[in-house]
Amino acid sequence: MAKVLCVLYDDPVTGYPKSYPRDGLPRLERYPDGQTLPTPERIDFQPGALLGSVTGGLGLRKFLEGAGHRLAVTSDKDGADCAFERELSDADVVISQPFWPAYLTAERIAKAPKLKLAITAGIGSDHVDLQAAMKRGITVAEVTYCNSVSVSEHVVMMILALVRNYIPSYNWVIQQGWNIADCAARSYDLEGMTVGSVAAGRIGLGVLKRLKPFDVKLHYTDRHRQPDKVERELGLTYHPNVESMVRECDVVTINCPLHPETEHMFNDALIAKMKRGAYLVNTARGKICDRDAVARALQSGQLAGYAGDVWFPQPPPKDHPWRTMPNHGMTPHISGTSLSAQARYAAGVREILECWFAGRPIRSEYLIVDGGKLAGTGAHSYSAGNATGGSEEAAKFRRG
Numbered sequence: 001m002a003k004v005l006c007v008l009y010d011d012p013v014t015g016y017p018k019s020y021p022r023d024g025l026p027r028l029e030r031y032p033d034g035q036t037l038p039t040p041e042r043i044d045f046q047p048g049a050l051l052g053s054v055t056g057g058l059g060l061r062k063f064l065e066g067a068g069h070r071l072a073v074t075s076d077k078d079g080a081d082c083a084f085e086r087e088l089s090d091a092d093v094v095i096s097q098p099f100w101p102a103y104l105t106a107e108r109i110a111k112a113p114k115l116k117l118a119i120t121a122g123i124g125s126d127h128v129d130l131q132a133a134m135k136r137g138i139t140v141a142e143v144t145y146c147n148s149v150s151v152s153e154h155v156v157m158m159i160l161a162l163v164r165n166y167i168p169s170y171n172w173v174i175q176q177g178w179n180i181a182d183c184a185a186r187s188y189d190l191e192g193m194t195v196g197s198v199a200a201g202r203i204g205l206g207v208l209k210r211l212k213p214f215d216v217k218l219h220y221t222d223r224h225r226q227p228d229k230v231e232r233e234l235g236l237t238y239h240p241n242v243e244s245m246v247r248e249c250d251v252v253t254i255n256c257p258l259h260p261e262t263e264h265m266f267n268d269a270l271i272a273k274m275k276r277g278a279y280l281v282n283t284a285r286g287k288i289c290d291r292d293a294v295a296r297a298l299q300s301g302q303l304a305g306y307a308g309d310v311w312f313p314q315p316p317p318k319d320h321p322w323r324t325m326p327n328h329g330m331t332p333h334i335s336g337t338s339l340s341a342q343a344r345y346a347a348g349v350r351e352i353l354e355c356w357f358a359g360r361p362i363r364s365e366y367l368i369v370d371g372g373k374l375a376g377t378g379a380h381s382y383s384a385g386n387a388t389g390g391s392e393e394a395a396k397f398r399r400g
Contacts, residue, residue: 001068001069001070002069002070002092002093002357003069003070003072003087003090003091003092003093003114004060004064004069004070004071004072004091004092004093004094004095004353005072005074005084005087005088005091005093005094005095006057006058006060006071006072006073006074006094006095006096007073007074007075007077007084007094007095007096007097007100007101007102008052008053008054008056008057008058008073008074008075008097008100008121009052009053009054009075009097009099009100010053010054010075011050011053011054011055012050012053016050016053016055016056017049017050020048020049020050020339022048023048024047024048025047025048025339025340025343026340031145031148031149031202032149032206033145033202035144035145035365037146037344037347038143038146038344038345038347038348038350038351039347039351040347040348040350040351040354041354043059043346043347043350044059044060044061044062044063045058045059045343045346047343048339048340048343049339049342049343050339050342051342051343051346052097052099052121052337052342052345052346053075054073054074054075056342056346057071057073058095058121058345058346058349058350059346059350060095060346060349060350060353061073063350063353064353067357069357072087072091074087075100077096077100077101077102077103077394078103078313078391078392078394078395078397078398079392079395082395084102085108085111088108088111088112088115089111089112089113090114091112091114091115092114092115092116092117093115093116093117093118093119093353093356094112094115094117094118094119095118095119095120095121095349096118096119096120096121096127097120097121097122097337097345098120098122098123098124098127098314098333098336099122099314099332099333099334099336099337100314100315100333101127101313101314101391102127103127103313103388103391103392103394104118104127104128104129104132104133104388105129105132105386105388105389105391106129106131106132106386106388109129109132109133109136109138110132115136115138116138116139117138117139117140117141117352117356118133118138118139118140118141119140119141119142119349119352119353120140120141120142120143120368121143121345121346121348121349122142122143122146122147122336122337122341122345123142123143123144123145123146123147123148123336124142124257124258124284124285125140125141125142125368125378125382126257126258126259126285126287126382126387126388127388127391128140128368128369128388129386129388130259130368130369130374130378130382130384130385130386131384131385131386132386133369134369134372134373134374134384135372137371137372138369139356139362139367139369139370140367140368140369140370140378141352141362141366141367141368142366142368142377143344143345143348143349143352143366144202144365144366144377145202145365146336146341146344146345146348147335147336147337147338147341147344147345148202148203148206149206150335150336150337150338150340150341151203151206151255151283151335151336152203152206152207152209152210153210154283154309154334154335154336155203155207155253155255155281155283155335156207156210156211158281158283158307158308158329159190159195159211159251159253159279159281159307160190161307161329162251162279162281162304162305162306162307162327162329163187163188163189163190163193163251163279163305164187164188164189164190165183165184165185165186165187167329168182168183168186169183169187186304186327190214190216190251191214191215191216192215192216192217193216193217193250193251194216194217194218194219194248194249194250194251195208195211195216195217195218195219195249195250195251195252195253196218196219196220196221196239196245196246196248196249196251196252196253197218197219197220197221197252197253197255198220198221198242198245198252198253198254198255198256198265198284199220199221199222199254199255199256199257199284200220200222200224200226200236200255201222201224201255201256201381203255203283203284204220204222204253204255204256205226205230207253207255208220208234208236209234212234212235216251217235217237218234218235218236218237219236219237219238219239219245219248219249220236220237220238220239220245221238221239221240221241221242221244221245222256224380225238226238242265242270243270243273246270246273246274246278247273247274247275249274249275249278250275250277250278250279251278251279251280251281252274252278252279252280252281253280253281253282253283254266254280254281254282254283254284254288254289254308255283255284256284256288257284257285257381257382258284258285258287258288258387259382259383259385259387260383260385260386260387261383262285262288263287263288263387264287264288264289264290265288265289266280266282266288266289266290266293266294267290267293268290268293268296268297271293271294271297271302271303272302274302274303276301276302277301277302277303277304278302278303278304279303279304279305279306279307280294280303280305280306280307281306281307281308282306282307282308282310283308283309283310283335283336284310285310285312285387286308286310286311286312286313286314286316287312287387287390291312291320291321291322292321294306294322294325295321295322295325298325298326298327298328299325299326303327304327305327305328305329306322306325306327306328306329306330307328307329307330308329308330308331309330309331309332309333309334309335310333311330311333312390312391313390313391313392313393313394314333314394315332315394315397316394316397317393317394317396317397318396318397319396348366351363351366352366363376364376364377365377368382
């Protein structure tokens with residue numbers, strides 16, 4: 001028998017849904033690159049249900065308890081006396097989400113002598129100290145591609161919201177106004193602008209593909225260059241580094257993983273190299289940007305707008321400057337947890353668990369750390385190291 005500790009975000013303040021706006025989801029079998037969607041032996045949930053909150057439990061309870069395992073589900077994950085800390089000591093498996101991450105620091109890993117597997121229900125495993133996981137021989141896995149399209153759509157939405165000044169215009173309606181001049185004074189067309197993506201993996205390339213019909217100039221930088229055919233089809237301009245790219249761009253979208261080399265990449269120095277009045281969109285990880293540098297750039301006008309749904313830590317303290325800085329379009333971390341995405345990442349978590357309990361290999365594309373080293377997708381996307389430092393600040397969210 002194994003103990004599975006699952007950390008999920010809270011249920012809606014109005015209670016767990018009894019019905020949903022739509023009756024189902026479109027049926028998909030493959031992702032755009034041909035990779036198959038998760039293929040568990042079965043699922044015990046209805047696709048389109050809220051699975052990522054505590055009551056939803058990723059649809060795992062019947063499966064795990066029916067097999068004799070113990071499932072503990074909590075949203076209380078931060079601070080020395082939280083439920084996550086109390087339950088961790090005898091956990092064999094930890095499941096967490098990027099949207100409400102249970103930060104598996106080296107200190108917490110040291111308190112979990114039985115821990116063998118850490119699963120990200122979603123993509124992005126930077127909330128795990130990967131160096132400590134390698135040292136301890138803990139397998140780290142995530143459900144690669146499960147919400148990449150979801151995030152790509154969100155990026156395009158946020159770019160348009162900033163450039164067209166959508167959120168302030170919407171607020172004038174809520175205030176029962178008709179202030180057209182106030183709305184138009186910061187509104188531009190995206191057409192003809194230069195948009196650059198930091199990384200062109202599944203999400204970054206998805207963003208670039210979706211932006212091509214807007215008649216923009218598309219640029220990107222990545223340590224893995226796209227094939228010539230892709231560059232020609234999308235009209236992409238490649239840059240060997242982020243510094244050369246941001247000088248050219250009216251809009252920059254960040255789509256790279258967080259690891260030691262990308263931590264605080266967008267600091268005062270890099271933002272100063274951007275065009276005055278550029279827009280920055282970040283749905284990758286909050287820690288890729290220097291928190292205070294972004295706020296300063298919006299105050300000074302160096303950035304015309306900043307939008308994203310990723311913060312550091314998560315949840316952010318209530319006094320986090322991104323809540324109150326001007327000309328922002330921030331949301332909670334929701335881009336990758338649409339009801340559509342939840343069905344895929346819940347099925348992927350179950351597939352990983354089925355393989356783990358049966359002693360079968362986990363798909364290579366799901367592996368981040370295996371056998372004491374970066375593996376699979378992890379070897380392609382991450383660097384050894386740790387980016388969890390400072391995560392204890394998340395405890396201030398509920399205290400504040």
